[in-house]
Amino acid sequence: xxxNPQNSNPWLHWYIVVTAAATFLLLGSGxxxxxxxxxxxxxxWPNTYGYNMFLFPVSKWMGGIFYEHTHRLLASGxxxxxxxxxxxxxxxxxxxxxxxxxxxxxxxxxLQGVLGGLRVTLHLDKLGIVHGALAQLFFVxxxxxxxxxxxxxxxxxxxxxxxxxxxxxxxxxxxxxxxxNLRWLVLFTTLLIFIQLILGATMRHQHAGLAxxxxxxxxxxxxxxxxxxxxxxYNANRTEVISENPITSFxxxxxxxxxxxxxxxxVLVSVCAGRAWSIGTPGTAPARTAKELEFAGTVPGVPxxxxxxxxxxxxxxxxxxxxxxxxxxxxxxxVATAHVLVGALSLVIGALWCAVAFxxxxxxxxxxxxxxxxxxxxxxxxxxxxxxxxK
Amino acid sequence: xxxxxxxxxxxxxxxxxxxxxAPAADIIGTxxxxxxxxxxxxxxxxxxxPDCAAMHKTTPMTHFYAVGPKGELADVIVSLKGVTGxxxxxxxxxxxxxxxxxxxxxxxxxxQTGQKLVVKNSDDCIHNVHCTPTVAGNDEHNxxxxxxxxxxxxxxxxxxMFLRFKCDVHPWMFAWVSVIDSPYYSVSDTSGKFVxxxxxxxxxxxxxxxxxxxxxxxDVEVKDSDVTVNxxxxxx
Numbered sequence: 001x002x003x004n005p006q007n008s009n010p011w012l013h014w015y016i017v018v019t020a021a022a023t024f025l026l027l028g029s030g031x032x033x034x035x036x037x038x039x040x041x042x043x044x045w046p047n048t049y050g051y052n053m054f055l056f057p058v059s060k061w062m063g064g065i066f067y068e069h070t071h072r073l074l075a076s077g078x079x080x081x082x083x084x085x086x087x088x089x090x091x092x093x094x095x096x097x098x099x100x101x102x103x104x105x106x107x108x109x110x111l112q113g114v115l116g117g118l119r120v121t122l123h124l125d126k127l128g129i130v131h132g133a134l135a136q137l138f139f140v141x142x143x144x145x146x147x148x149x150x151x152x153x154x155x156x157x158x159x160x161x162x163x164x165x166x167x168x169x170x171x172x173x174x175x176x177x178x179x180x181n182l183r184w185l186v187l188f189t190t191l192l193i194f195i196q197l198i199l200g201a202t203m204r205h206q207h208a209g210l211a212x213x214x215x216x217x218x219x220x221x222x223x224x225x226x227x228x229x230x231x232x233x234y235n236a237n238r239t240e241v242i243s244e245n246p247i248t249s250f251x252x253x254x255x256x257x258x259x260x261x262x263x264x265x266x267v268l269v270s271v272c273a274g275r276a277w278s279i280g281t282p283g284t285a286p287a288r289t290a291k292e293l294e295f296a297g298t299v300p301g302v303p304x305x306x307x308x309x310x311x312x313x314x315x316x317x318x319x320x321x322x323x324x325x326x327x328x329x330x331x332x333x334x335v336a337t338a339h340v341l342v343g344a345l346s347l348v349i350g351a352l353w354c355a356v357a358f359x360x361x362x363x364x365x366x367x368x369x370x371x372x373x374x375x376x377x378x379x380x381x382x383x384x385x386x387x388x389x390x391k
Numbered sequence: 392x393x394x395x396x397x398x399x400x401x402x403x404x405x406x407x408x409x410x411x412x413a414p415a416a417d418i419i420g421t422x423x424x425x426x427x428x429x430x431x432x433x434x435x436x437x438x439x440x441p442d443c444a445a446m447h448k449t450t451p452m453t454h455f456y457a458v459g460p461k462g463e464l465a466d467v468i469v470s471l472k473g474v475t476g477x478x479x480x481x482x483x484x485x486x487x488x489x490x491x492x493x494x495x496x497x498x499x500x501x502x503q504t505g506q507k508l509v510v511k512n513s514d515d516c517i518h519n520v521h522c523t524p525t526v527a528g529n530d531e532h533n534x535x536x537x538x539x540x541x542x543x544x545x546x547x548x549x550x551x552m553f554l555r556f557k558c559d560v561h562p563w564m565f566a567w568v569s570v571i572d573s574p575y576y577s578v579s580d581t582s583g584k585f586v587x588x589x590x591x592x593x594x595x596x597x598x599x600x601x602x603x604x605x606x607x608x609x610d611v612e613v614k615d616s617d618v619t620v621n622x623x624x625x626x627x
Contacts, residue, residue: 036562040521041560049537062516062517062560063442063443063517064559064560064561123533232605236626241436242562244565
């Protein structure tokens, strides 16, 4: 991906930021629909109890209808925002890949609307899982678009990079961990978070309430008894008000897997943060290749990545706390929805870190060199700009 | 005095009529619960809804276990296991399921395959009637029912225990309809008693099914008099 300052458009960037914030609200709205078991409270689509969706009387926005109907209205608003965004990007951004990302965003939001409608009209509860997972990916896309239109991204590697002639010589001087492995670790952790989100969505769409009513134990044990007799005992003694599906051994195991993956994510994010902060520290293992060097010491994205890593770690810690609170509060709707939203933010942070980590500032350096050679009075040696000390 | 002549055909008809009416008997019994069931909980979300709260003076409670003072267990579906294809549901009168005070009444009921189930909305608010069968052949429905709206009618062609009805507008509203493929069933009442009427002679497996406690069976033989079979469930 090449950065080009001529695509700098603060209006577009802030429009996307507002759209991302609105999308976050929509995610929360959708979370509340599921948390309140209201997904089927409006039996028809795209109408609402026979009314045009935009003309449904406010006096009838009661009970589960309130959550489902407002979710549909918000989604319509997002659809409009994305339509404008897609057109704007197509007309004004010179980067071909950005224009097509705008088209992808439009297609995704339209697909989301159809999926949500079909889930209701075809009584396909499992579509709710797809709808929820796709919503997370859509949110990641919008946040990425905000990043790609930011001044920071557009100037990435252009002004702050030292003009080094020989990366290999610089690699011998610089010290730092194998930064190239870190980006792959970040990517793996981000993918694991997405899998965790799918696990969570699958759990929520069982409509069986809490499969395990205690935390950190599971039915008082480290690993719960999932035999048929034990599950029958759990169901016989279970009192639920709004989630009346009986629990199954599959659901119990699913929640245990969800808990274990949460722990794995916490460990991985901690390692990512630790390694991000140790980049360029004297005495640590030397960078092995020029590509690793560009991550290890000379890349101006290192400070932002360190901040991202700490924020990511804080989010994951908060997410674990929210998961525990969800259990302790017997899946209170607002707590469970907050858990969904922090999960979404965790995915976004990982995705944005990947975008930064996999960005190729060497390309920006090459562009800068090319520009410098065209400047009048430029000092060059063998056609390359002269070595300039780091500032 | 003239002698009245009695046609010899009449006694023959009487004997034949008696022979054609096969003897049938009732299966009766009582269902009890041992142990202490979990405490019922207050349906607090109902009172958070203004439309619904207006119809109740106190917070309604759940009814997972309807137990009498001597352990009598209500809401148990008692039927003849394996007896299928005997349904008279098509010609049977409809069974009514009502929505009152944002609760289904009754919460546990039984109908025959092909029998009409009429769902009413006696409330002054919107409900959606959403049934979620798990047996192939019984269709899922999700229908709007406005306040004062027309009754909704459903039939189910396949037997299914505890087919769930719910309202997604008011997510605490549930009813469980058991669909039986014969007329030989009963739902235990508040005294724990059940009566399966007019069972033809033969050997049967009587099954008692509670939504939370599972099923129990006992074998019986029906001859020409009522048969008593009792069930005892236990909460462990």
